[in-house]
Amino acid sequence: MGRVLFGYTVVNLGCKVNRVEADGFERLLAERGGVPVGEAAADLIVVNTCTVTGEAEKKTRKAVRHALSTNDGARVVVTGCASELSSETFAAMDDRVVVVPKAGADLYLSELEMSGTAPCETPESFPASPADGRTRIGIKVQDGCDNACTYCIVHVARGRATSRPADEVVAEAVALAESGVREVVLTGINLGSYDDGGTDLTDLCRRLLTATADLHGAGEPPCRFRIGSIEPMDVTGEFVSLLAEAEGRICRHLHLPLQSGSSRVLREMARPYDAHEFRQLADFLRASVPSIALTTDIIVGFPGETDEDFEDTCALARHVGFSKIHVFPYSKREGTPAAARADQVPPEAKAARTARLRALSDELAAADRASRVGTVELALVETPETATAESYHEVPAPAGAKIGSLVPAKVG
Ligand code: SF4
Structure with a gap:
């Protein structure tokens, strides 16, 4: 007896955590007999939404509208961060839209009555796992955040920090390594806060390295791990020692969100470090792990940011030598303290600073690359x-x- 064949599309927006969750939806739908198809042919379209910036939210609404207009028969399931905060907006778009809270999305999709184009046997090319055809696979090890950065709505949408049991994470990584995956990305909304009640991120990494050390063919390197993004204050001396000892099995590349190089702005953002501490951390990382690559996120035009604050940001970015800066022009997220401030930065100043920081990012990326020319990685x-x-x-x-x-x- 074959499974019911139906076509599905998963549209994903936003961060690496969303990507991993969307992979999970695809895996689940594939296991139920679904086949990935284009939106126009789908019986079910799942939109995994993002609310991190105003631009991301705009793209999210566009994605839902696009799903509805491209296909007038498909069910459209809307889940993820933006739908947590504005469920009525999405529900009001059409009767075919079902808004599903993120925490219940897996269950909803696994129980959803699906009838597609025709019941038939599962085709040979059935995608059994997202590992098929994908080279780098993410594992979500943590969700939520207990910080309250004053510009951020994600911690509201995602709720309190939670960590997956280490045993479960290790089992998933072992299965991926056994299936031939050679790079696994550990992701979380606040990955550095990982704590399953006895295992912190460093311990988890140690366990992952040990459990996957021998799962590779003769003459092949073992699978390696990449840290998705880690808050500067969560980088411990122990973690840095492990990074240095692991000889590349944990990629010597950290994405450390700086957000601003001005201590005053960082304080107003409620970031728990100042510019001096960030600089010290970067210096410590470079001294301990000389080949390390550092990338970052920076918000430009946070309320009250002056030209001088922006110059501090550029100076710190230069000092650290980031190999990539993701530049986010500040956008108001309703319900956050920063959105209520009267001293919003005028759009022209924000645009000019954004352009300058993007140019600096290109310059620093080229310099970092030039410093590696001729080396083998x-x-x-x-x-x-x-x-x-x-x-x-x-x-x-x-x-x-x-x-x-x-x-x-x-x-x-
Ligand atoms: S660390 Fe700050 S920016 Fe990141 S999710 Fe938590 S509150 Fe938001």
Whole structure:
């Protein structure tokens, strides 16, 4: 007896955590007999929404409208951060929209009555797991956040910090490594706060390294791990020691959200560190792990940000030598303390600072790359032509290298 065949599309917006959750929806729907198809042919469209910025929320609404207008028969399930905060807005868009709280989305999709184009046997090419055809797989190990940065609505949408049991995370990583995955990304909304009641992030990484050390073919490097993003205050001395000892099995690349290089602005953002502490952390990381690559997020035009504050941000970014800066022009998120402030930065000033910081990001990325030219890094082969080095720079894939494998590659 075959499963009911139906077509589905999962539209994902936002961060790495959303990506991992969307992979989970795809896996679940595939296990139920669904086949990924384009939106126009889908019986079910799932939109995993994002609310991190005004722009992200706009894209989210557009994605739902697009799903409704491209296909007038599909059910449209809307879940994720934006739908937690504005469920009525999405529900009012059409009778076919069902808003499902994120915490219940897996259950909802696994119990949803699906009848598709025709009942039939599962096709040979049935996608059994998102690992098929994907080179880098994320595992969500943590959700939610107990901080309350004054610009952020994500901690409201996601709720209090929770951590998945370490045993479960290790089992998932082992299964992925056994299936041939060579790079696993650990993700969470506030990953550094991971604590399953006895295991912190450093302990979890140690367990992951041990459990996957021997799950690879002769002559092949073992699977490696990449830390999705970690708040500066959560980087402990122990974690840095492990990063140094692990010899690349935990990628020597950290994404440390700086947000601003002005201590005054950081205080007003309620970030629990100042510019001096961030600088010290970056210096410590460079001294302990010399080949480390550092990337970051910076918000430009936070309320009250002056030209001088912005210059402090540029100076700190230069000092740290980020290899990539994700620049976010500040956008008001209703319900946050920063949105209520009267001293919003005029759009022209925000746009000019954004352009300058993006140019600086390009300059620093080129400088970081230039400092690595001629060195060899283990790189994950993503396409026949390209691979991603440990430092997260794109490098040419060696001729004939297998997609998904880890191979030594020269940074050019
Ligand atoms: S650390 Fe701050 S910005 Fe990040 S999710 Fe928590 S409250 Fe939001």
